[in-house]
Amino acid sequence: MSTVNEIVHAAMGLGRSERTAIAMMMLDSLPDDAEEPEDILAEALRRDAEMEAGLVKPLSYEEFMARIQRPGQAA
Secondary structure: OOOHHHHHHHHHOOOHHHHHHHHHHHHHOOOHHHHOHHHHHHHHHHHHHHHHOOOOOOOOHHHHHHHHHOOOOOO
16 A cells, blocks of 8 residues: 555545544644644744735635645646
């Protein structure tokens, strides 16, 4: 199993308690600072300032959905 879809497909075949255990392990593997509300707000404000300054082009909903369905494509 080398792709995310294969892993998710295999995990979905497990029982609820096994899927819960996997979900908890994956969440625990994320950096602690990723969950701090202050850090999330600071990042959102930084990105908003970049958009307001014209430094980046925001994506439409359709563009965003297309990109997350085809990971690995250049922006």
